Every structure is written in structure tokens, then in C-alpha cells.
Amino acid sequence: MRGLLTLVIAVVGSLCLIAILIGMDVGNDNSSATVRAPRWADDVCAATGAWEGQIEVISDGVRTSTSATRPNDGGSGDHVEWTLFARTAITRAIQATDLTLVEGIRQAGVPNTDSGPEASKILLDWANETKEGLRSARATIERDPESTTAAIEAIGYSSAVLSQAQLKGRQAYEQVAALNSDLEDALSGSDKCTNLRGKQP
Numbered sequence: 001m002r003g004l005l006t007l008v009i010a011v012v013g014s015l016c017l018i019a020i021l022i023g024m025d026v027g028n029d030n031s032s033a034t035v036r037a038p039r040w041a042d043d044v045c046a047a048t049g050a051w052e053g054q055i056e057v058i059s060d061g062v063r064t065s066t067s068a069t070r071p072n073d074g075g076s077g078d079h080v081e082w083t084l085f086a087r088t089a090i091t092r093a094i095q096a097t098d099l100t101l102v103e104g105i106r107q108a109g110v111p112n113t114d115s116g117p118e119a120s121k122i123l124l125d126w127a128n129e130t131k132e133g134l135r136s137a138r139a140t141i142e143r144d145p146e147s148t149t150a151a152i153e154a155i156g157y158s159s160a161v162l163s164q165a166q167l168k169g170r171q172a173y174e175q176v177a178a179l180n181s182d183l184e185d186a187l188s189g190s191d192k193c194t195n196l197r198g199k200q201p
Helices: 002-023 037-069 076-107 116-143 148-179 181-188 191-198
Strands: none
Touching (some): 037 181, 076 148, 181 191
16 A cells, blocks of 8 residues: 555656646747857756756655565565556656756757857757666566566666766766867856756766
């Protein structure tokens, strides 16, 4: 019963997250526009910071709920609850990555510097790579939907993807800053970027 309650909470949380993300104003949609570098830096760092916050909430939910949803007596109901919980958690992470990180960076547009297109591509490639990694983790469950072992492996896989993604994200921002002085100044001059780059993932 405790595992079922936790699963219900996770599903409701997933639905709430979708509603929040759909209604979230990451900024104006400048996906097809060239924008001032400081504005672009603010927007991409805001999207990245918001995504990291959402992933932290999801990860906390997994850590606190794992003991409740892990199979307790070996019954089929326990296995179903665990696999559903794992799938729900990973799906929430995919949604957050797609709607907040990928879309936020895409909608930030392209900074108006010579290396602007390359800067935008570096961050978008990182965001899309993260999303695809999470989709691969979910596919582990989908290949064997009744396997608790597959669900546990998928959670471990997705945790590794997210841990690496945050490290790669910091590296991506440093790559962008190294492209030219305009981009370095834009990132350094943004409070959002300064806070983001100062955090240790």
C-alpha cells in the first residue's frame, strides 16, 4: 500500500510538472532571431538553471521513494509498482529536459557575434544529447516492462546520464566563453550565468 501511494504521488507530481512547464515563460521565443549577446546569455543560463532545479526535485523524489517502491515481498504488484515508478521518474526527467532545457536554449536565439551560431549549436547539442541519453534509459524498461531489474538499471543509467550532463554542461559553457571575448563578457556579465558557472554539479 505504501508503494502504491508513493506511485500515485509520483504520477500526480508528473502531471503537475507538465502543467508548470507548459505555463512557464522561459522568455520570448527568439528561436529564429539574432539577439544581443548579453540577452542570449541571460536566457540560456536561466533555462539551464531552471532545468537543474527541476532535475534536483525529480532526483530527490527518487531517493526518498525508492525504499517504498522497491519490491517488498516479491509479489507481482510490487514489481509493477516499481517499474511504473521508474518509468514515471525518467519520463519526468525527459519532459523537463525537452521543455525547459532544449526549448529554453532554442528559444534564446543566436547571439549577435561572429561565433554566435557556433555558441548556440554547442549548447543545443549538449541539451539534445542529454535528452537522447534519458530516452535510452527509458528504452531499457520498455524492452522488458515487467522486469524489476531492468527498471533498477534504467534508474541507475538515467542518474549517470544526468550526472554527466551537468558536468558536460559546464564544459559546454566554457567552450562558448572561449569562442570570443564578446561571449565571455556576456556570460561573465550575467548574474544568472555567474551563479550557474559557480555551482559545482
